[in-house]
Amino acid sequence: MSIETDNPLPSKEKKITPQPQTPWKTSGTERASSLIFILAAAAASYMTVALTPMKGILPLTLLFFIFAALFSFIRGNRSRGIVAGQDSAAGVVMAIGMFVALLPIASILYTTVSKGLPGLHRGLLFNDMSAATPTDPITEGGLSHAIVGTFVMVMISLAIALPLGLLTAIYITEIRGRFTRPIRFLVQAMSGVPSIVAGLFILSAFVYPITKTFSGLMGSLALSILMIPTIARTAEEVLRLIPEDLREAGLALGGTQWRTVAMVVVPAARSGLVTAVILGIARVAGETAPILLLTGGGDQININPVEGAMGSLPFYIWKSFFFGSEEAVARGWAGLLVLLTLVLILFATARFFSTRKVR
Amino acid sequence: MTMSTTPESLSAKQKELEKKMTEERSQSHTAPASLASVAQTKVSRPAGAKRLGTGLEARGVHAWFGKNHVLSDISVDFASGTVTALIGPSGCGKSTFIRTLNRMHEFIPTAAMAGEVLLDGKDIYAPGTDVTKIRLKVGMVFQKPNPFPSMTIGENVLAGLRLAQLKSTNKDDLVEECLIRAGLWNEVKDRLDEHGGALSGGQQQRLCIARSLAVSPHVLLMDEPCSALDPGSTLRIEETISELAESMTIIIVTHNMQQAARVSDYTAFFLSDGGPGEMVEYGKTSEIFSNPKDKRTENYVTGRFG
Structure with a gap:
């Protein structure tokens, strides 16, 4: 591309369209200097470790x-003054904070994947443990009973918790009655209830006095206690985001409050309410304490929630590690990987x- | 749920209107006329053959928020087939006043009111009145366009029927008729299944007008309906207002005095000097803008304050 310097005002025909540029982005030289400075920091820390009694990866x-x-x-200070120096130092400190916060998560993921992968096999998803003993090789048996049990229990608890949680959220955001504040407080407090408390509550309120037997339904009841606050709080946040205009428009068109909430407010919050449901499921899918107390944890597929012991992923994992044989521990890691993948998929959804943009 | 006009006759009217609008737009290069001349040269509107209801009358309306007295002793008679503009600076109680006219005022928890509002001769605040029926007869268009985001354009128009659980014999005709009357039909007739949020601001506001027309209200309250819109959309909505006024009562709150002069037959000037808002002057729009009786009105309409 040539630029004609002898013509200060180029005519329209010779007008050059400039290339799209991004002058605000980091240039190549800046990138190189950043790399040098990271290497310098690495070298300095290595030297310090080598020259002083400090040893090991942590001080490094x-x-x-x-x-x-x-x-x-120093670099920021030299190039653009003290304020820029503070700014770049603060940037590095924040990067460190992020690194330290991510480290345990990455470590958990890495450990689960590396230890769980060897235990994965096709039969895992299709067989149950009824014909296999914990000391059988890992390729025997599987965790289909656990997946089915978790699925059944989560669905039952969702069927209980979704209407209750959604109605609670609607009471708090739409009806705004006298009890709004105490109920909000209660829901917040409930989300902090330890899961073992929910399990013990169902145990003493239903299992001992009424059913006298462990079953999937009892586990579901305990899970729904844990799920209600999650759904109620998320749904409340979502409904709060719906503009007041829409409620007024619905009422001004001659709708009653109930019709307006059901036809305008809740549909407008639809995608957010789906999020609330998924977060509720993710909250209870890995819940272990109430499951151990209430379900009995069978080794074969049981889809009847009111009769017989019901397996589940957390129970399967706990049982495998509890047994302690090499094969059982491998099963436990595989189960953990499956559970973790399930929860990750739910969160991603x-x-x-x-x-997603609300239309 | 029957309207006096058919979609065909409205369609013809629509074309006429659009022709007129293009002409007006081409003339818009000339210097703007003064408010008084705008108000006086306005063509008088033909009285519609079929008027819905006999209008709305406020008698000694007061309003409070908690202990704060925001509106004092407002009495106006809004006749059927007229457009009345409520003007005045912010915070003088215009919006509060029109919200008392369809009982939206009571949604603010601390709100209180006194006085009577007669719709077709009956007090809407009388004990035993069905509030939802009142709001069906007194429609409302808000400052910000607020089509229901979960519904398509067609569903938005019919939302009032569904909300109030009314039966309609022919929904497609009703959608077409309301959109034509709101001046939106030609722009959306091929995309009735799209969501309302895909429209421009001006189109959304006309969709909201169409939505309020579907339940055939006798009175339409408009709370600064054009304040968020561009001049082209504003002009379009003003034309719509003039058309609608042939058959119904329209009350419009506006901060745009040009708009008040252009669209309204009567104008009420509200003012609050620290205390509760009062109606300083009420009269024919041409009078208010050319020969106001009160000094404060004159100062406001001539732009000396506010």
């Missing part, structure tokens, strides 16, 4: 962060629905 990492913050301060 710590020193690397300290040097990185120091060097970035929830995010997909909640970030």
Whole structure:
């Protein structure tokens, strides 16, 4: 592309369309200098570790962060003054915070995947443990009974918790009666209830006095106690986002409050309410304490929630690790990987629905 | 649920209207006329053959929020077939006043009111009155366009019927008729199944007008309906208002005095000097803008304050 310097006002025919540029983005030289400074921090921390009695990976990492913050301060200070120096040092400190926060999550994921992968096999999803003993090789048996049990129990608890949670949220955001504040407080307090308390409550309120036997339904009841606050709080947040205009428009068109809520407010919040449901499921899918107390944890597929012991993924994992043989532990890790994948898929779906643009 | 006009006759009217609008747009290069001349040169509207209801009358209306007295002793008679503009600075109680006219005022928890509002001769605040029936007869268009996001354009128009659980014999005709009357039919007739949020702001507001027309109200309250819209959409909605006024009572709150001069037959000027809002002056729009009796009205309409 040539630029004619002898013609200060180029005529329309010779007008050059400039290339699209992004001058605000980091340039190649800046990138290179960043790389050099990271290497410098690494070298400085390595030298310090080598020259002082400090040994091991922990002081090395710590020193690397300290040097990185120091060097970035010096670099910013030299190029653009003290304020820029503070700014870049603060950026490095925040990056460190993020790294430290992500470390345990990454570690959990890595451990579960690396230990669970060897235990995965095709039969895992299609066989149950009724014909296999814990000391059988890992390729024998599977966790289909656990997946089915978790599915049945989660669905029953959802059927109980969704209407109750949604109605609670509607009471708080739409009806706004005298008890709104105490109920909000109660729901918030309920979301902090330890799961074992929910389990013990069902145990003493239903299992001992009434059914006198463990079953999937009892587990579902305990799970629904844990699910209600999650659904109610998420649904409340979502309904609160619906503009007041829409409620007024519905009422001004001659709708009663009930018709307006059912036809205008709840449909407008639909995608958010799907998120609430998925978060509720994810909350209870891995819940272990009430399951151990109430379901009996069978080894074969049982789809009848009111009769007989019902297996579930947390129970399967707990039982495998409790047994302790090499094969059983491998089963436990595989079950953990399946459970973790399930919960991750649920959260990803929830995010997909909640970030999707509401039309 | 029967309307006096048929979709065919409305369609013809629509074309006429659009022709007139293009002409007006082409003339818009000339210097703007003064408010008084705008108000006086306005063509008088032919009285519609079929008027819905006999109008709305406020008698000694007061309003409070908690202990705060925001509106004092407003008495106006809004006759059927007229457009009345409520003007005045912000916070003088115009919006509160029109919300007392369809009982939306009571949704604010601390709200209170006194006085009577007669719709077709009956007090809407009388004990035993069905509030939802009142709101069916007194429709409302809000400042911000608020089509229901979960519904399509067609469903939005019919939302009032569904909300009030009314039966309609021919829904497609009703949708067409309401959209024609709101001046939106030609723009959306091929996309009735799209969501209302896909429309532009001006189109959304006309959709909201169509939505309120579907339940055939006798009175239409408009709370600054054009304040969020561009001049083209505003003009379009003003034309719609003039058309609708042939058969119904329209009360419009506006901060745009040009708009008040253009669309209204009567104008009420509200003012609050620290205390509760009062109606300073009420009269024919041409009088208010050319020969106001009160000094404060004159100062406001000539732009000396507010």
